[in-house]
Amino acid sequence: MAYYHPRYGTHKKKNGKKKKIIFTILLILFLAIAGSAYVLYSIVLKPNVWTPNNEAVAITIPTGSDFEDAKRILYAKGLVVNRKYFEWWAEKKKYPQLVKPGKYLIKSGMSNNQLINMLRSGEQVPVQLIFNNVRDIYQMAQKVSQQIEADSASIVGLLTDSTYLTLIGMNAETASVLFIPNTYEMFWNTSAEGFVKRMHEEYIKFWSGNRTEKARLMNLTIPQVVTLASIVEKETNKDDEKPQIAGVYINRLKAGWRLQADPTVIYALNDYSIKRVLNKHKEVKSPYNTYLVAGLPPGPICIPSITSVDAVLNYSHHNYLFFCAKDDFSGYHVFASTNRQHAKNAKKYQAALNKMSVYK
Numbered sequence: 001m002a003y004y005h006p007r008y009g010t011h012k013k014k015n016g017k018k019k020k021i022i023f024t025i026l027l028i029l030f031l032a033i034a035g036s037a038y039v040l041y042s043i044v045l046k047p048n049v050w051t052p053n054n055e056a057v058a059i060t061i062p063t064g065s066d067f068e069d070a071k072r073i074l075y076a077k078g079l080v081v082n083r084k085y086f087e088w089w090a091e092k093k094k095y096p097q098l099v100k101p102g103k104y105l106i107k108s109g110m111s112n113n114q115l116i117n118m119l120r121s122g123e124q125v126p127v128q129l130i131f132n133n134v135r136d137i138y139q140m141a142q143k144v145s146q147q148i149e150a151d152s153a154s155i156v157g158l159l160t161d162s163t164y165l166t167l168i169g170m171n172a173e174t175a176s177v178l179f180i181p182n183t184y185e186m187f188w189n190t191s192a193e194g195f196v197k198r199m200h201e202e203y204i205k206f207w208s209g210n211r212t213e214k215a216r217l218m219n220l221t222i223p224q225v226v227t228l229a230s231i232v233e234k235e236t237n238k239d240d241e242k243p244q245i246a247g248v249y250i251n252r253l254k255a256g257w258r259l260q261a262d263p264t265v266i267y268a269l270n271d272y273s274i275k276r277v278l279n280k281h282k283e284v285k286s287p288y289n290t291y292l293v294a295g296l297p298p299g300p301i302c303i304p305s306i307t308s309v310d311a312v313l314n315y316s317h318h319n320y321l322f323f324c325a326k327d328d329f330s331g332y333h334v335f336a337s338t339n340r341q342h343a344k345n346a347k348k349y350q351a352a353l354n355k356m357s358v359y360k
Contacts, residue, residue, distance in 0.1 A: 043085045049110040050081050057106045058125065063149060063189055067096035070119065079106050086112050095120045101149070103127060103188035127188045132181035134303045135272075140179060144195060147188075154192035168200050173299030174223040180206050181305050206306075214313040218250070223299065229308040230300035231290075234263035238331055242311035245333065248320050250312075255321070259290035267301040276353060327352035 051057045059073050067090070071083075080086045089112045090096065100122035106115070117123075129147045134140040141155035158164050159175045170178060178199050186198060207222055215225045232246050252259055262277040268286035282291040287298050320335040322342035327349045336342040 043089050044111065044113045046111060047109040048081050048086060048112050049079055049106060049108060049115055051079060051106060051108040054108040056108070058103055059106055060103045060149070060188055061099065061101050061119075063101040063191075065099055065101060067099055070095075070099050074106075080115075086115070089113065090116050093117075093120065101189040124187050124189075126185045129184045129186055130182075131179070131303075132305060134181070136302070137176050137179075140176070140303060148186065148195065149189045150192040150195050155195060158192055158196050168196075174226075176300050176303050177223045177226045178203050179303050180309075181303060211309075211313055218313075224296055225312050226304060226309060227296050227298075227300045229304040229312045230302045231259070231261045231263055231297075232311055233302055233304040233308040234266075235261070236331065236333065239307045239311075241332060242308055243314055243316040244318065244320070244335065245323060246312045246315035247318050248323050248335065250315050251319070251321050253295070256294075257321070258292075258294050259296070261290045264288050264290040264297055264301055267297075325349050329356075 057077060057079060059077065061070055061073060071087070074080050075083065093116050095116050098120040100120065102122055102124035104119060104123070105125040127147055129144065131140055131143045134143060137159045138156060141152040141159070144150065144155060145152040160172065162172065165171055165175055168178070178196070180202055184198065184202065186195070190198070212222065215222055218225070220228070228246065228249055231249065232242050235245050236242060249259055249261070265277050265281050265284060266272060266274050268284045268288040269281060274281065282289070285292070287293055288301065290297065319337045322336040322339065323333040324342060324345040326332050326334055329352065334345045336345055
């Protein structure tokens with residue numbers, strides 16, 4: 001027969017109640033910790049960035065921007081889903097004191113932690129800066145300013161500052177020689193000074209070695225080579241005949257002839273609508289008019305491509321002194337060693353222009 005002791009029965013009831021209380025407290029603590037962990041996860045690690053079609057979006061934060069500016073840029077594109085969580089974590093990570101300018105690539109699904117770490121560390125995406133087929137420093141500066149933060153006025157200001165140009169061995173006429181059309185990787189927030197400094201470094205790199213030696217053997221300075229290359233650039237867009245055209249001009253220089261290059265007249269007149277250079281055009285008074293002035297112009301008439309520069313340095317050795325556009329309008333030229341043959345070629349081309357009703 002079971003024996004029940006009142007004292008022990010009471011003790012067991014108390015122990016059971018105590019265990020329930022402890023269990024309840026532990027459960028509450030667990031839930032509290034779990035809840036806090038989830039909230040922390042939501043703030044820190046949970047994806048909080050959305051981009052259209054899940055494609056990366058580039059943003060630019062200008063120099064001098066503060067946290068309010070950075071938020072405005074992000075929010076304007078609707079990239080941050082929960083702004084409250086983003087701002088709270090940004091404060092904890094001290095991003096408001098560490099805003100850095102630049103171009104950043106924002107990817108869909110980034111967490112607040114990933115986004116803020118990228119922005120506050122200045123982990124920019126480089127810009128592939130490209131400029132080619134530009135006439136002068138003004139057009140070049142405009143193209144560059146569309147790709148980096150430096151504005152065109154600041155770039156032009158440096159390139160027209162005689163004191164600054166003297167420091168880098170240039171002058172107002174030869175400032176464009178500094179620029180080699182190509183693709184350059186740099187950061188978006190590059191300043192005007194930083195851009196020109198980089199171009200000066202690229203210029204030195206480009207002309208180091210055999211290019212400078214070839215120019216020396218031709219008895220030409222680097223600005224003179226680039227000036228001649230700019231004329232070749234404007235004479236043809238056919239890379240395969242550029243060395244031949246360069247050879248014609250080299251032959252004229254050696255013979256003491258005037259270059260008589262139509263592109264220099266167009267440059268002197270500053271009228272790029274001219275399709276046909278007439279005798280009246282050739283009378284313009286300008287140091288760039290090679291129909292009136294002997295030798296090379298004071299500086300380039302455009303910023304020539306690398307192909308044109310190398311065409312001059314590796315010009316074709318021949319006896320041609322004349323060339324004329326082909327009458328088939330293919331863009332190629334016919335060459336001649338005598339004025340008589342050139343006159344025949346020119347007559348054919350002029351007849352073709354007349355047939356097309358091109359009179360100016």
